[in-house]
Amino acid sequence: xxxxxxxxxxxxxxxxxxxxxxxxxxxxxxxxxxxxxxx
Numbered sequence: 001x002x003x004x005x006x007x008x009x010x011x012x013x014x015x016x017x018x019x020x021x022x023x024x025x026x027x028x029x030x031x032x033x034x035x036x037x038x039x
Contacts (some may be wrong), residue, residue: 010031011023011027011031011032013036013037017037019037020037021034021037023037024036024037
């Protein structure tokens with residue numbers, strides 16, 4: 001299966017997120033963007 005053709009869900013940022021950005025840093029697929037975490 002071609003990875004480019006797979007539609008991925010956007011990760012949900014929960015209310016208990018501290019905004020540290022660690023999740024974006026360690027996400028293996030790069031699906032989490034720091035700008036989204038810091039909102």
